Amino acid sequence: MIFSSMFVTHMSGQQMLGQASQSHDTQCITEEQHEFLISEIKIASQALRKQPQNKTTKSIVLFDWPLRAKPSLDFYNYYSTIGYVDHDPAVGSGDFNLFGDTNLDYNCGNNTYDRSNDYNHQGTDIVIWPFPWYLMENDLVEVIAAQAGTIVIKGDGNFDENCGSIPTGSLTSNRIVIEHADNSRSIYLHFKNGSITSKPIGSTVAKGEYLGVVGSSGYSALPHLHFEIIDQNFNVIDPYSGPCNSSNTTSWWANQPAYSQPQINAIITHSSQPVLNECPASTEQLNRTDCYIDGEQLALGIYWRDMVLDMNTSIVVKDPANNTYLTTGHNGIGTYRYYWWGFDLGFLPSGGPYGNWTIEATFNGQLYSHNFHYAASLSTSPCENCTEYITESGNYPITQNVSATINITTDGNIASGLSIDYHAGQSLDLLSGFSVTQGAVFHGYIAPCF
Numbered sequence: 001m002i003f004s005s006m007f008v009t010h011m012s013g014q015q016m017l018g019q020a021s022q023s024h025d026t027q028c029i030t031e032e033q034h035e036f037l038i039s040e041i042k043i044a045s046q047a048l049r050k051q052p053q054n055k056t057t058k059s060i061v062l063f064d065w066p067l068r069a070k071p072s073l074d075f076y077n078y079y080s081t082i083g084y085v086d087h088d089p090a091v092g093s094g095d096f097n098l099f100g101d102t103n104l105d106y107n108c109g110n111n112t113y114d115r116s117n118d119y120n121h122q123g124t125d126i127v128i129w130p131f132p133w134y135l136m137e138n139d140l141v142e143v144i145a146a147q148a149g150t151i152v153i154k155g156d157g158n159f160d161e162n163c164g165s166i167p168t169g170s171l172t173s174n175r176i177v178i179e180h181a182d183n184s185r186s187i188y189l190h191f192k193n194g195s196i197t198s199k200p201i202g203s204t205v206a207k208g209e210y211l212g213v214v215g216s217s218g219y220s221a222l223p224h225l226h227f228e229i230i231d232q233n234f235n236v237i238d239p240y241s242g243p244c245n246s247s248n249t250t251s252w253w254a255n256q257p258a259y260s261q262p263q264i265n266a267i268i269t270h271s272s273q274p275v276l277n278e279c280p281a282s283t284e285q286l287n288r289t290d291c292y293i294d295g296e297q298l299a300l301g302i303y304w305r306d307m308v309l310d311m312n313t314s315i316v317v318k319d320p321a322n323n324t325y326l327t328t329g330h331n332g333i334g335t336y337r338y339y340w341w342g343f344d345l346g347f348l349p350s351g352g353p354y355g356n357w358t359i360e361a362t363f364n365g366q367l368y369s370h371n372f373h374y375a376a377s378l379s380t381s382p383c384e385n386c387t388e389y390i391t392e393s394g395n396y397p398i399t400q401n402v403s404a405t406i407n408i409t410t411d412g413n414i415a416s417g418l419s420i421d422y423h424a425g426q427s428l429d430l431l432s433g434f435s436v437t438q439g440a441v442f443h444g445y446i447a448p449c450f
């Protein structure tokens with residue numbers, strides 16, 4: 001692994017290598033766009049309906065969680081719910097009023113927003129986390145139908161890497177609306193461009209069926225899902241029941257999630273400083289490795305959701321014999337819906353012990369563990385025996401992301417006649433400009449490698 005310049009200085013002990021602690025807004029939809037959406041739904045529903053519906057005898061449907069991760073994503077958790085429906089009808093004076101005194105969520109907190117032009121947030125915002133752009137680019141979090149129904153709206157083709165766009169008059173969120181058996185509708189916004197199901201409008205979908213990939217199209221600052229429910233009369237429903245929910249008394253979730261869910265979403269060992277929350281998507285870099293060799297620094301990143309001020313995480317690093325190599329910890333510096341902290345744990349001990357090491361982190365009563373491999377050299381590393389991940393040969397650019405050993409050539413091109421084997425711990429990102437010339441061969445390998 002090649003260290004970035006930010007990371008080559010040896011630091012003794014445990015130091016922060018970077019941190020971000022954020023609950024910034026995702027943005028979503030304007031009042032004008034919302035009105036357009038509701039009218040769009042009314043027209044579409046009428047067009048699909050051959051005869052009047054009996055709206056009085058059906059009980060409400062209940063909803064399941066509208067996201068799932070691809071099985072290949074090995075994070076513990078992959079999202080954080082960062083914004084709820086705003087039940088305070090007053091709006092603040094600013095263009096975007098977040099967590100203010102005119103905001104009131106179902107639980108009487110202020111995890112929501114409004115806008116001075118009379119828009120109170122009417123959905124639930126769920127950000128994918130950590131590395132939201134990476135997750136989006138690699139299609140790792142999918143939006144699924146929260147309940148069975150009929151597709152009444154589909155909108156796709158809009159730019160999907162917005163990172164703080166100024167709202168426009170038109171609704172440019174890639175979107176799906178599903179009508180359910182009780183004539184309620186679930187609304188899903190901000191899909192990745194081109195990811196929406198190929199099923200046409202009027203098709204039925206099963207509960208849990210794929211709808212698309214979480215993205216950042218429309219009025220959006222980072223990849224997230226805006227999930228909204230409207231009832232048969234087009235009134236907004238907050239699916240969460242709670243003391244400050246003024247729209248409905250019962251929960252519309254089949255299993256209502258907790259208001260706050262303090263958990264670790266991911267423990268990642270890094271080859272160099274990660275780059276996260278950068279936009280566009282191609283700039284976000286995990287720089288993940290699960291394989292270190294002698295002389296390399298152990299760089300740990302922990303990624304939480306719903307961090308609470310002063311809530312402690314204890315961290316133990318154990319060698320292959322299960323002996324404690326070091327202990328450290330972290331106390332949350334604030335209460336944040338999503339949060340990360342980096343730890344420089346210094347150089348691994350020269351001469352070993354080599355083998356499989358373990359990082360254990362205990363947070364909010366739950367133990368999370370992460371393994372990495374430590375070897376004397378690359379030639380002795382089990383990483384040599386990784387499953388072959390990518391083989392490229394030909395005269396064309398590789399359009400994925402990329403880090404690290406791009407310095408095998410000075411210009412990112414692997415010249416004819418060369419055969420390059422690249423071994424990465426867990427992710428292999430090919431930087432823009434990387435290419436393999438006709439006659440050259442490039443092999444990339446990633447974990448699981450031990």
Ligand SMILES: [Zn+2]
Pocket residue numbers: 027028029083121123124125225226227
């Ligand atoms: Zn929203």
